[in-house]
Amino acid sequence: MRRAALAIGALALLGWPWVAPSYFVFLASLIVVNAIVAIGLNLLSGYTNQLSFGHAGFLAVGAYTAAILATHWPGAPVPVTLLAAAIVTALVGLALGVPCLRLEGLYLAMATLAFGFVVVEAILNLDGLTRGNDGLRVPPARLGAWALAGDVERYYLVLLVGAVMVWAALNLARTRTGRALLAIRESEIAAQASGVHLARYRTLAFVISALYTGVAGGLFAFVVGFLSPDAFDVFLSVDFVAMIIIGGLGSVPGSVAGAAVLTVLHDSLAGLQNYRPLIFGAILIASMLFMPGGIASAARRISAMAGYPDSGPPSRPTIQGDHA
Amino acid sequence: MNLRAALLLVLVVSLAAVPAHAQPGVSDTEIVLGGSNSFSGPLAFTGEQLTKFGVDLAFRVVNDAGGIHGRRVRTIWYDDGYRPQEAVANTKKLVEQDGVFAILAPQGSPPVVATLEYLEANRVPLLFPYQSSPVTRGRRYIFQGMTVSDRSSKMMIDYLAGQRKYKKFAALYQDDEYGKSFLTAFEKDLGRHGLKLAAAESVKRGVTDVSAQVAKLQAAKPEVTFLVLVPGPAAQALKERQKIGWTDTLMVSTGPLTDERYLALAGDAAEGVEGLSLWPDPVASDLPGVRRYREDMQKYFPKNEPNRYSLAGYFAGMLFTEAAKRAGRGLTRESLVATLERIKGWESGILAPLTIGPDHETQKQGFWVRVEKGRFKQLTDWLKSE
Numbered sequence: 001m002r003r004a005a006l007a008i009g010a011l012a013l014l015g016w017p018w019v020a021p022s023y024f025v026f027l028a029s030l031i032v033v034n035a036i037v038a039i040g041l042n043l044l045s046g047y048t049n050q051l052s053f054g055h056a057g058f059l060a061v062g063a064y065t066a067a068i069l070a071t072h073w074p075g076a077p078v079p080v081t082l083l084a085a086a087i088v089t090a091l092v093g094l095a096l097g098v099p100c101l102r103l104e105g106l107y108l109a110m111a112t113l114a115f116g117f118v119v120v121e122a123i124l125n126l127d128g129l130t131r132g133n134d135g136l137r138v139p140p141a142r143l144g145a146w147a148l149a150g151d152v153e154r155y156y157l158v159l160l161v162g163a164v165m166v167w168a169a170l171n172l173a174r175t176r177t178g179r180a181l182l183a184i185r186e187s188e189i190a191a192q193a194s195g196v197h198l199a200r201y202r203t204l205a206f207v208i209s210a211l212y213t214g215v216a217g218g219l220f221a222f223v224v225g226f227l228s229p230d231a232f233d234v235f236l237s238v239d240f241v242a243m244i245i246i247g248g249l250g251s252v253p254g255s256v257a258g259a260a261v262l263t264v265l266h267d268s269l270a271g272l273q274n275y276r277p278l279i280f281g282a283i284l285i286a287s288m289l290f291m292p293g294g295i296a297s298a299a300r301r302i303s304a305m306a307g308y309p310d311s312g313p314p315s316r317p318t319i320q321g322d323h324a
Numbered sequence: 325m326n327l328r329a330a331l332l333l334v335l336v337v338s339l340a341a342v343p344a345h346a347q348p349g350v351s352d353t354e355i356v357l358g359g360s361n362s363f364s365g366p367l368a369f370t371g372e373q374l375t376k377f378g379v380d381l382a383f384r385v386v387n388d389a390g391g392i393h394g395r396r397v398r399t400i401w402y403d404d405g406y407r408p409q410e411a412v413a414n415t416k417k418l419v420e421q422d423g424v425f426a427i428l429a430p431q432g433s434p435p436v437v438a439t440l441e442y443l444e445a446n447r448v449p450l451l452f453p454y455q456s457s458p459v460t461r462g463r464r465y466i467f468q469g470m471t472v473s474d475r476s477s478k479m480m481i482d483y484l485a486g487q488r489k490y491k492k493f494a495a496l497y498q499d500d501e502y503g504k505s506f507l508t509a510f511e512k513d514l515g516r517h518g519l520k521l522a523a524a525e526s527v528k529r530g531v532t533d534v535s536a537q538v539a540k541l542q543a544a545k546p547e548v549t550f551l552v553l554v555p556g557p558a559a560q561a562l563k564e565r566q567k568i569g570w571t572d573t574l575m576v577s578t579g580p581l582t583d584e585r586y587l588a589l590a591g592d593a594a595e596g597v598e599g600l601s602l603w604p605d606p607v608a609s610d611l612p613g614v615r616r617y618r619e620d621m622q623k624y625f626p627k628n629e630p631n632r633y634s635l636a637g638y639f640a641g642m643l644f645t646e647a648a649k650r651a652g653r654g655l656t657r658e659s660l661v662a663t664l665e666r667i668k669g670w671e672s673g674i675l676a677p678l679t680i681g682p683d684h685e686t687q688k689q690g691f692w693v694r695v696e697k698g699r700f701k702q703l704t705d706w707l708k709s710e
Contacts, residue, residue, distance in 0.1 A: 023420035030413065124528065133500035133529055134457075135408060135434045137441070224409040226438035231409050270402035270414055273363035274372060 040212025046250030054112030057119035062217020085218030093210020135228030248296025349425025360414035378637015411435030477509030494546035559589035613673025
């Protein structure tokens with residue numbers, strides 16, 4: 001049953017460029033990029049209760065790393081550029097995660113918010129590398145002699161990387177690290193009492209989260225093809241937080257669903273021009289009021305009502321009001 | 325009649341029908357245009373005025389008069405909030421989903437530059453982008469809107485060094501493509517007059533305190549100080565100069581800066597300041613095109629005050645209408661490009677007679693103004709930039 005559903009889903013994703021118009025292939029790539037960020041953010045916020053309003057900054061670090069590498073080394077194969085984006089961003093995550101250990105809740109949110117601004121300032125000031133406000137044109141991703149210049153090629157690249165990231169995130173929960181992170185989510189004191197090194201795992205969550213967002217940043221650079229500091233404003237960070245809240249804190253499928261909903265919503269509201277922020281905000285508030293556990297918990301409730309009690313993940317239901 | 329003949333007939337008919345139907349955005353009754361612009365974010369006011377009160381105003385007038393060769397013009401606007409990735413998404417959507425004929429009047433260098441390659445590769449005309457960087461040059465399907473920096477520089481230096489005989493120049497510029505492209509052009513044009521810039525100070529985008537830079541420039545004792553900034557910091561520079569009593573320099577604003585918002589922000593510190601104006605005064609000018617613009621605005625959007633941004637959009641709408649009319653009933657993207665390239669001495673009643681030609685620039689001239697009693701007073705006729 002579950003396997004059949006997965007196979008159908010995989011076929012639908014692989015066949016998408018043959019049935020959908022070109023624009024929707026591009027949109028699907030954006031959804032996957034956002035989903036990777038949402039999964040990364042969820043590993044941090046959903047697992048260790050550390051809220052970040054600075055993930056647009058991590059996305060920028062990853063995007064600029066990949067773009068600068070691809071510009072200065074024209075033949076760079078795309079696995080190398082993405083790996084570089086992941087490593088550089090993870091290191092930045094480490095650098096931010098260590099001082100942030102002392103901060104909780106609102107103070108942590110403020111520190112990460114500031115980080116987002118610092119990244120934008122750094123991009124502006126390193127204009128020899130980043131071309132500052134003028135923006136950086138990103139050459140197509142390459143695999144040997146093959147340039148992934150079309151929407152369809154880029155979609156398959158993004159889809160492949162996205163699948164790997166989703167698989168890794170789902171399996172993380174079964175590793176020692178994942179169990180430790182889940183234990184921290186349930187109760188920090190209980191986790192410490194059972195021998196979980198709190199500081200180490202909270203920092204690790206920061207690093208993994210940054211790594212995910214760095215990979216997404218590299219893909220973002222190739223999908224959009226042009227970077228400028230204006231792309232990574234604070235509202236983008238807020239969008240990422242909205243994705244995991246709407247999707248469901250602590251849930252990988254929820255992150256993907258949240259990313260899909262928000263990306264499509266942004267796209268379909270673009271035509272409403274000045275009313276867009278208003279309507280967007282109203283939808284966010286409504287979904288938080290009426291669907292507090294996000295899409296993931298709503299889906300779980302629906303499937304439980306339909307008589308599939310075992311279709312949810314093994315861990316406890318998503319965090320509700322008790323942590324807010 | 326046999327099957328083969330019938331098939332042949334079908335083939336001939338369908339081939340004949342292909343060109344007419346293959347032209348995106350043009351139907352028997354409609355021409356669809358669109359653009360991604362700022363309706364939220366830092367330039368939301370400009371974006372809204374440019375499109376919904378400028379371009380759309382011109383097209384409402386055209387549609388009420390019967391359209392272009394019987395076709396009504398419809399516009400689709402999407403918000404990008406000045407973010408390049410959303411401009412890319414919106415532009416792809418306009419081209420691939422909405423099937424627009426051309427992209428009209430998008431705003432700002434980052435969002436516009438992000439879409440250049442895509443539009444050029446897909447042969448979609450990008451008409452009159454509202455940004456002044458010369459990166460749009462040398463592309464077949466792109467027609468620049470705002471006057472590019474090197475043309476502005478030539479008009480400014482030739483007037484100040486040639487006619488007014490000033491010798492010592494300095495510049496306060498924004499540290500980005502806008503500022504640096506002006507700085508390079510100033511140095512080149514001053515070189516032609518055997519002069520060079522005595523001092524230049526940069527301002528980061530978004531910074532409002534410019535007192536240190538103003539003090540350094542004062543120490544260089546220039547006769548003329550160029551302001552290559554956006555309204556906020558430029559007004560701040562004028563106030564700072566007033567505060568420290570620096571009177572023996574002529575402050576001069578560049579084309580993109582010389583607007584009503586800058587005047588309003590600077591208040592009485594702007595008195596006596598001069599500059600290159602790319603547009604006639606939208607409120608007071610007696611030019612026939614500007615008068616028509618004000619009458620149309622009064623008729624269709626009586627609550628909206630006239631300003632440069634809606635005037636620029638109105639002009640973009642007029643220019644498209646003129647080219648589409650000349651291209652005739654069989655309008656195609658290629659015929660539009662060819663027609664625009666052939667426009668010679670077109671009288672808009674707003675700007676100087678326009679000849680576009682192979683450079684694809686639709687705005688090439690400005691005139692000199694001085695601020696007197698809080699308004700721009702015109703001092704010269706249209707200056708030459710060739």
